[in-house]
Amino acid sequence: MNSPVTVKLLIADDHPLFRAAMCHALQNSEGAVLLEASTFPETKALLAQDTSIDIVFLDLGMPGSEGLNGLSEIRAEYPDVLVVIVTAQDAPGIVQRALALGASGFIPKSASVDCIIDAVDTVLDGETWLPEHISATTDASSTLDDFSTRLSLLTPHQLKVLKMVADGLLNKQIAYELAISESTVKQHVSAVLKKLGVINRTKAGIAFKNAMRTDG
Template sequence: MYKVLIADDHPLFRNALNQVLSGQLTMQVAESKDFASTIAFLEADPDIDLVFLDLNMPGNNGLASISAIRVQFPNTLIIVVSAEEQESVITKCVQLGASAFIPKSLDLNEMCEAVNHVLEGQQWLPKDIQLNPNASNENASIEKLEQLTPHQLKVLVLIADGLLNKQIAYELSISESTVKQHASAVLKKLGVYNRTQAGIIYQQAIHID
């Protein structure tokens, strides 16, 4: 039996999707209502096969949640479920590692079809969506983020927020020298010379147009 997590702040939507997944697809379903509880749940149960991720729930910062989950839990598949339907947003979601993008307007039976495609190792997108063929060049920053380790990504997020090394060390409960090591590795992997440039690359990657 597959184990899935519905990460969405709308109780009615969670309940409807839960009924479909547990009933029609006989899955073991858990729920979370913000990004912090989503990460906590995944840390507590690393055997979660699939996450249904709402882009606009509390705690999300643009598309950063996709990148964070992919880096920290590489064996967990991600299906983005969102009211956002712009092709630029969908393209970025796929580039960041989402296996599917499901509009919230989609019929629940079609959602089942999408889930089955993902579990079979396939990608699923709405039929009327065409990914931008030039997106790989426009969003090269996304590929750079994929090189970072989970700790390096956490440091980069705080760098992008403008925190100093001492503040980052406090937030992550690590030494300042460890922060410096991570920061140095981040700059090298992103191919930049300073923290401002690193922060810009991060913001470009997660920004919803």
Template sequence: MARAIIADDHPLFRAAMNQALSDTLSSEILEVSSFQQLEQALLTHPQIELVFLDLSMPGNQGLTGLSTLRSQYPDILVVIVSANEDTRVVRQAMALGASGYIPKSVPLPEWKTAVVTVLAGDNWLPASMQDVINQPDKELSAFANQLEQLTPQQFKVLQCIANGLLNKQIAYQLGVQETTIKQHVSAILRKLNCINRTQAGILFKQMLTTPDSFDQPL
């Protein structure tokens, strides 16, 4: 059975990555080209242990995909795969629960080392990025800890708030009563230590956006 999913919208890159990692994982590796396909694959393949997530694939804006996976599937290891080598983005990803960050410039043979390291329970970064772990962002780490306190449904509500939706719209989108959304909002504000929903939405966007994802819906 498949143990891993490569989530990237470039078929040639997926194929090369699949070939490079097939021996290491010793099982079928699934491939998807959008975040929506990834979510569906995770529903139909509950045995998945590892996801390689491209930051810029369709349906994944900034680091919201990573945070969604950490909220919905906390036992799945997520390794970010990206052409973005911005230190701030790497630091964000690791603080938000990524098990590794592999720049697409890294030679494919190194991917095997990364996978073995992650499956062994350790985080992996290329040598050039090790300072990211040694110099953590305290504010970002604090937010990540607060985010972990949210239930999966509360996380969805917070994402809707960040996108500017009203309680009635969120209730319709999630198929629940508006009173339920109000209860979720109150819990979210308490857990994030925010005074109102506007502050919560701004904080969410600030912490989860990357330089190439500003002004796009989360």
């Protein structure tokens, strides 16, 4: 008799009660192995330690992650890990940007246990899961040419450089922080501008911050 397939799920949320509710909702799923993280650095540490994690349920408001930054980092560094956004914010603009950045689903924190289980099954089947009231007003294909989509073309190093550019760091400071040469930083910046279709680092930084926003 074949043993059930193991599915490793990481619940990344800073609210203990919500993590407990998610664990309760998922504990009876066949083959589910549950992990928990209360901060974004802890989430990344678990992903680095355990390459068998299948899905991350990511709260947008976790400590250490601003807006959609956490989603973009995970998708850039761990492209094989599926990310399902779990949040109280479900404005269409946020949902569209999250989908463009590679989210595999979007679960409101008010979702029922049945909805959460259905979301897991749908995502594991390779499809995107959205609750009915969101999917009725959200067209993921409409964001294919959006700046957020172009962000997915960046390598992990390029994404790190872009974040530092957006924070106002100079090439010399970025080189120091990443322990690389200034010429390498310049190469990364040049590649970033080309991939994002912007003319200078200032516009790249502003566009990045706008894409990461979750206030509408």
